[in-house]
Amino acid sequence: MPAPLPPEGAGVMVPVNSIISNPRNDNIHPVVQLERIGESLKLFGQPKPILVRQENRMIIAGEGVWRGAQHIGWTEIKVLFWDVDQKTADAFLVADNQLSTLSHIDQRRRRELLAELEPEEFGNFAALGFGADEVEKLFADVADEKPIEVVTVDTADVRDTFWINIVGPLSQQAYAIARLRELMADIPGVEVQLGTTPGV
Secondary structure (H helix, E strand, O other): OOOOOOOOOOOEEEEHHHOEOOOOOOOOOOHHHHHHHHHHHHHHOOOOOEEEEOOOOEEEEOHHHHHHHHHOOOOEEEEEEEOOOHHHHHHHHHHHHHHHHHOOOOHHHHHHHHHOOOHHHHOOOHHHOOOHHHHHHHHHHHHHOOOOOOOOOOOOOOOOOOOOOOOOOHHHHHHHHHHHHHHHOOOOOOOOOOOOOOOO
């Protein structure tokens, strides 16, 4: 039986201390992450609500945002309540945590995006999830990237040949050549030549 769909909408504001963490959440949120989430919340607000199980007000997805909000002293947070049992909530928690690990970063695109942004607008990129040293390394890595090796491929016609050795009585030579020429006449580029092979 499929689980009911998560709710849609902008969410509702609730006191930060009115919801609780799932003690079995397998995502650990270090302090540096919470600090940067806090900077992001201060800059952008919270356009995306966190997902919370309706019955017990336990967080399903978005614990990092909840902890980041606490870190900067927020007293309220935006929540979507989902009316599901605890097993479904736990299953979605695992899926949400795991699926996010399967993507990878295109460093070239990331550099292009960051290059267009002014660090003064974003608290030295902390609100975007970066430390100053990480941004510096990201751009320094460009110099370490190996240039793409361009290989020139000869596209001229390749003239490979094959040969077939036919051995038989000398008295049948003329007849054999005539037959071969007749058989090969409709194959472009193939010709029958007469020659001798030493040692045969």
